[in-house]
Amino acid sequence: xxxxxxxxxxxxxxxxxxxxxxxxxxxxxxxxxxxxxxxxxxxxxxxxxxxxxxxxxxxxxxxxxxxxxxxxxxxxxxxxxxxxxxxxxxxxxxxxxxxxxxxxxxxxxxxxxxxxxxxxxxxxxxxxxxxxxxxxxxxxxxxxxxxxxxxxxxxxxxxxxxxxxxxxxxxxxxxxxxxxxxxxxxxxxxxxxxxxxxxxxxxxxxxxxxxxxxxxxxxxxxxxxxxxxxxxxxxxxxxxxxxxxxxxxxxxxxxxxxxxxxxxxxxxxxxxxxxxxxxxxxxxxxxxxxxxxxxxxxxxxxxxxxxxxxxxxxxxxxxxxxxxxxxxxxxxxxxxxxxxxxxxxxxxxxxxxxxxxxxxxxxxxxxxxxxxxxxxxxxxxxxxxxxxxxxxxxxxxxxxxxxx
Amino acid sequence: xxxxxxxxxxxxxxxxxxxxxxxxxxxxxxxxxxxxxxxxxxxxxxxxxxxxxxxxxxxxxxxxxxxxxxxxxxxxxxxxxxxxxxxxxxxxxxxxxxxxxxxxxxxxxxxxxxxxxxxxxxxxxxxxxxxxxxxxxxxxxxxxxxxxxxxxxxxxxxxxxxxxxxxxxxxxxxxxxxxxxxxxxxxxxxxxxxxxxxxxxxxxxxxxxxxxxxxxxxxxxxxxxxxxxxxxxxxxxxxxxxxxxxxxxxxxxxxxxxxxxxxxxxxxxxxxxxxxxxxxxxxxxxxxxxxxxxxxxxxxxxxxxxxxxxxxxxxxxxxxxxxxxxxxxxxxxxxxxxxxxxxxxxxxxxxxxxxxxxxxxxxxxxxxxxxxxxxxxxxx
Numbered sequence: 001x002x003x004x005x006x007x008x009x010x011x012x013x014x015x016x017x018x019x020x021x022x023x024x025x026x027x028x029x030x031x032x033x034x035x036x037x038x039x040x041x042x043x044x045x046x047x048x049x050x051x052x053x054x055x056x057x058x059x060x061x062x063x064x065x066x067x068x069x070x071x072x073x074x075x076x077x078x079x080x081x082x083x084x085x086x087x088x089x090x091x092x093x094x095x096x097x098x099x100x101x102x103x104x105x106x107x108x109x110x111x112x113x114x115x116x117x118x119x120x121x122x123x124x125x126x127x128x129x130x131x132x133x134x135x136x137x138x139x140x141x142x143x144x145x146x147x148x149x150x151x152x153x154x155x156x157x158x159x160x161x162x163x164x165x166x167x168x169x170x171x172x173x174x175x176x177x178x179x180x181x182x183x184x185x186x187x188x189x190x191x192x193x194x195x196x197x198x199x200x201x202x203x204x205x206x207x208x209x210x211x212x213x214x215x216x217x218x219x220x221x222x223x224x225x226x227x228x229x230x231x232x233x234x235x236x237x238x239x240x241x242x243x244x245x246x247x248x249x250x251x252x253x254x255x256x257x258x259x260x261x262x263x264x265x266x267x268x269x270x271x272x273x274x275x276x277x278x279x280x281x282x283x284x285x286x287x288x289x290x291x292x293x294x295x296x297x298x299x300x301x302x303x304x305x306x307x308x309x310x311x312x313x314x315x316x317x318x319x320x321x322x323x324x325x326x327x328x329x330x331x332x333x334x335x336x337x338x339x340x341x342x343x344x345x346x347x348x349x350x351x352x353x354x355x356x357x358x359x360x361x362x363x364x365x366x367x368x369x370x371x372x373x374x375x376x377x378x379x380x381x382x383x384x385x386x387x388x389x390x391x392x393x394x395x396x397x398x399x400x401x402x403x404x
Numbered sequence: 405x406x407x408x409x410x411x412x413x414x415x416x417x418x419x420x421x422x423x424x425x426x427x428x429x430x431x432x433x434x435x436x437x438x439x440x441x442x443x444x445x446x447x448x449x450x451x452x453x454x455x456x457x458x459x460x461x462x463x464x465x466x467x468x469x470x471x472x473x474x475x476x477x478x479x480x481x482x483x484x485x486x487x488x489x490x491x492x493x494x495x496x497x498x499x500x501x502x503x504x505x506x507x508x509x510x511x512x513x514x515x516x517x518x519x520x521x522x523x524x525x526x527x528x529x530x531x532x533x534x535x536x537x538x539x540x541x542x543x544x545x546x547x548x549x550x551x552x553x554x555x556x557x558x559x560x561x562x563x564x565x566x567x568x569x570x571x572x573x574x575x576x577x578x579x580x581x582x583x584x585x586x587x588x589x590x591x592x593x594x595x596x597x598x599x600x601x602x603x604x605x606x607x608x609x610x611x612x613x614x615x616x617x618x619x620x621x622x623x624x625x626x627x628x629x630x631x632x633x634x635x636x637x638x639x640x641x642x643x644x645x646x647x648x649x650x651x652x653x654x655x656x657x658x659x660x661x662x663x664x665x666x667x668x669x670x671x672x673x674x675x676x677x678x679x680x681x682x683x684x685x686x687x688x689x690x691x692x693x694x695x696x697x698x699x700x701x702x703x704x705x706x707x708x709x710x711x712x713x714x715x716x717x718x719x720x721x722x723x724x725x726x727x728x729x730x731x732x733x734x735x736x737x738x739x740x741x742x743x744x745x746x747x748x749x750x751x752x753x754x755x756x757x758x759x760x761x762x763x764x765x766x767x768x769x770x771x772x773x774x775x776x777x778x779x780x781x782x783x784x
Binding site for chain 2: 258261274275277278279281282283285286287289290292293296297300305306309312313373375376377379380381383384385386387388389390
């Protein structure tokens with residue numbers, strides 16, 4: 001429960017001792033960022049839950065918030081976490097759990113110091129919700145694997161030095177059993193990264209084409225055929241990385257709706273629109289309270305269903321609110337300020353998009369990170385215990401499963 | 405907006421509170437069977453007097469009444485737990501009317517003497533209060549249906565009050581009446597000469613309401629509440645009731661979700677459990693999402709009420725009532741659809757929840773009314 005056990009007291013002492021040592025030896029305000037982050041790694045404060053020597057202290061992950069708070073307070077930066085979000089947020093945990101010692105020594109530190117950016121390549125045009133159906137092939141040729149295929153929705157692909165890649169190494173077994181996980185050098189011959197323009201006119205993501213790309217076998221993560229398990233570790237870390245702070249009351253999409261309402265001319269402020277605005281305000285706040293409740297329950301070690309419902313609720317609500325904001329804008333909702341600039345936005349910045357862009361961007365909310373349909377299956381089956389759909393592809397070799 | 409400060413919330417229940425919940429759950433599961441509920445609902449007694457006595461003996465009726473007045477001295481969080489469990493089984497007892505509405509108005513609006521005279525008997529359950537504050541049209545704005553005129557040694561009440569929850573079975577009435585000098589609150593013996601109580605034919609038969617007529621009803625000066633500004637005391641009672649209803653609604657929503665989910669697991673059509681079909685599964689997943697957020701809204705409001713953070717209560721109470729009402733109605737409607745034909749029968753209990761949902765949605769202000777109050781509090 002909430003009271004400190006001896007073990008927690010001991011962990012707190014170790015964490016605080018390390019923070020003090022780090023901040024004394026490397027005052028963040030006067031230490032260049034990469035040097036500081038390197039020292040932070042060496043002090044076991046990069047990701048405290050991981051083992052000592054690999055950037056951690058082998059303590060509960062809940063101490064990380066305290067570490068970051070102290071660093072920021074001392075004038076340091078944690079922007080490496082957002083700028084290398086896929087590496088630090090997802091890749092590190094995967095390499096710690098499944099990587100070889102050489103891989104751990106080689107990759108973790110420069111990942112944390114932002115010297116090497118990482119991307120993740122799981123989704124394919126033919127494998128979205130059904131990720132395990134993916135088709136990018138890897139064939140062993142001596143001590144190398146030769147990779148061919150296409151990945152999509154690759155965040156930071158154009159900046160990344162390294163990629164986390166799941167491939168099909170055995171098409172003759174059922175889909176989950178034939179996958180293998182690699183680290184791939186994005187500068188290799190045959191890797192072609194192209195911007196993927198989305199409905200906002202921007203390219204947050206990339207498509208990555210692989211044509212006879214050679215990956216040395218020592219960059220394989222986990223055993224051959226174990227790729228699904230390793231990929232799940234990556235995605236579990238994604239949930240941890242995303243489930244961070246709870247927004248303050250009235251922030252986010254609802255703030256833009258309220259702002260648009262306040263800018264509405266008095267004659268246009270009809271009671272029906274006001275009621276609709278308040279309906280959204282109510283749901284946004286109820287949802288926010290649920291995330292607070294979920295966070296509290298998780299901290300107490302008694303997580304319940306409230307921890308699984310936010311993504312689904314947020315996606316649908318965000319779409320509804322951003323659409324309503326456009327309605328409030330009236331004729332201005334027919335414009336697109338700044339036009340469709342075919343650029344790459346800085347996806348790691350927290351800048352608030354215009355209501356127009358937010359409206360368009362929100363359409364992805366119920367698709368990315370698990371479609372709302374898949375989320376409802378998960379809630380129905382894992383939380384409510386309802387039976388699953390019959391699966392026609394479960395025992396078939398991947399090669400024989402119909403694909404679009 | 406002055407109300408944007410993030411409230412300090414703790415949702416977690418203490419060990420005692422968890423024990424309270426399981427104790428009440430166990431008791432009510434045993435006592436409020438479908439058969440018993442229907443017996444009370446269709447009988448003349450108007451509430452389950454045996455269960456009421458038992459709840460009182462366990463200290464649950466007097467839970468929030470101060471210890472020096474014979475109560476348990478607990479806060480609203482404890483009360484909210486009881487309410488949620490009562491709502492879960494549609495327990496036919498005058499808890500909302502007497503413990504929340506009546507007792508809150510007396511505790512807020514009564515002088516120390518008046519509280520000492522009334523609340524100990526409320527705690528034991530022998531006094532059952534009902535609040536008569538609406539006119540026969542049930543309008544939330546506008547004066548009450550009763551007028552009080554000054555006479556030599558007291559007051560005379562005339563008029564008719566509508567939608568008085570548990571009005572026919574109450575022992576005493578808390579009456580809001582218009583006087584020449586504005587609103588006043590009176591305690592009236594429900595059996596007094598000139599009081600006539602008529603049951604309303606209600607949608608939700610598990611919660612009776614009455615129309616209460618007053619013709620020349622004499623009230624002593626001692627029975628005019630003098631502890632606080634009457635409008636403020638009435639408002640406090642109504643605000644507590646609004647939060648109480650939201651807690652009841654959460655209990656009912658959760659029960660509905662559990663029952664419909666269990667049915668979807670067991671009911672087989674086309675050779676499969678119907679819960680394996682996404683059309684059914686997704687409806688239940690949506691119900692789960694809404695139920696969890698309704699719980700957050702109600703629990704937050706209950707905690708704010710318990711700590712008496714007035715400014716935050718002006719946000720939390722209408723928010724909870726508006727949201728939980730809509731969620732409950734949607735859930736019970738969806739449950740009938742999931743149960744299919746059997747859900748439309750009188751024999752099945754789902755319609756009782758459906759009716760409770762609709763009725764409580766409209767009780768003490770519909771969601772639109774509460775959203776408007778919220779908007780006023782937020783300056784929207």
